[in-house]
Amino acid sequence: MTEPTPSSTADREPSAPESLSLSTLESLCADIEANVSRVIVGHDDAIEHVITAVLGRGHVLLDDVPGVGKTMLARSIARSVDCTFRRIQFTPDLLPADVTGVNVFNEKTREFEFNAGPVFANVVLGDEINRAPPKTQSALLEAMAEEQVTVDGETRELPDPFTVIATQNAVEPNQTYELPFAEIDRFMKKLSLGYPDADEETELLGRAVGHHPIDSLEPVTDLETIVRARETVARIRVEEPVRAYATRLARYTREHAHIGVSPRATISLLRAAQARAALDGRDYVVPDDVQAEAPVVLSHRIRTEGRDRDGESVVAHALERTSVE
Template structure:
């Protein structure tokens, strides 16, 4: 058989035909791919932690959501760095970024865009709204009315926007990072259940430890640390990393384990609203990202278990009896996880 065009002809071996074949590479391609994910993720984490000090777990959670192609909800009291975290992550990946400040008078068209009549061309022209970017920062999302919050539903679930019966696709990667204050605070609205369900994860930053707060006074007192933050990757590479993460293997046993956990929330008497099938999908996607960050091309039950509270808690609605007894969604989830058997490792 003749060699392929452009390739040199094979050279006959000088040894006998019994010569063993060449040694295969020591690192399988799949492992090499997840090594790339872990390496780039470590660079993003180190870059973000130049701005957000002492919150390694929160930064890691944000990176998991990014690689799982999800959306992140950051809920906490004012002044702990919610918007700063969102901006630092956006700048680290060198993608298009838009910030939408949610206020009571914000309109849905401010988010999705609007068709405007052009007098010179005598035709309507579409002017994109705030969601047309790779990273959309929704600041204080629960200060807008539920009607305006619902303008994000289509773009978060389907990565597209429909205005005047015309559908516009959003560029990949697309990630919404929303911040919100606790709903008990004045001037806030609770997020609709459909909106909460579209966020892959919810995290709380919390107050810094004294040492980190002292360092913040020294480092952030005179300059804005975001001004000197340089990107460590770009949107094209993030798309490649997300593709690698999507190919991480999930065994049948781990899939059944994830389904058992979410199904248990639907039958729990302490919960009025359990986890949806979308929540199961998000849980497995996040577990794939966590496995890749640990340089594994397969998911362990520990990956699923570690992400349970972050991915499911904000979707659950405890009953009145549970709330009176001081049982929140997180503690109810802990009890469910303790009752669902963990699959045994395969031989």
């Protein structure tokens, strides 16, 4: 596996890769989902949501109680693709430079050399991201939004593709920090796994009590294929009526919440809808794709003032009351 080399933004010349056929992309996603399902039991919807986020050029926040498989889900997705993977364990003493990297003076050459941080990978797992203070969390802001990192005035491109899958501790509020709203807005999706039912937990125990299946998980595809799959998704058509529908949903949240969703959220919604359409074998987005993705793409970006309402309820009302024309 070749390590990514940090480079200046001037070094990258953008060129559109070849795309996959829709049938090939469907098969690819089925292979990844089946591979991850060897480790993650009973969360097929969540697996599919992570896959569509990766294909839609987005990042994922997994928010739940400890021990339900958040980290295993992220690791399984990364292991299913032959790509570079780094894990960042967020702790209260973690510094921004521990994430992005730092310039170190080389006494032999009498020059500063850049030591890349763990963010320079195709898939980055930010484990318990809310255990680090906001200053350290914000080290990911530029990386997640622009796929680049600026250290000491020099900007370096991150590997392509670049995906952050972060987990968040949903308990122990006195030992965690709230994520900055600007960072939450950079996550395409926020997912919760929840507890497995009795049959699923029994099946999980049968797989994991001895040797954990994550230890023997092998890649089912490579980095080049994922790049081509993302290009396929980017070419899925989103016609004006669907774009207008997404806009009406966004405007509803702004009119019925203290803080509604941003234009970045609407872009993320349509990119996720493109990926879902591709998984269904279509080269165009329909309103059903938007409706399927809206709850996990929009809800976490909304702030309400009343205790009887939250982002999920605002999105649910938006879907009920916004017409599809």
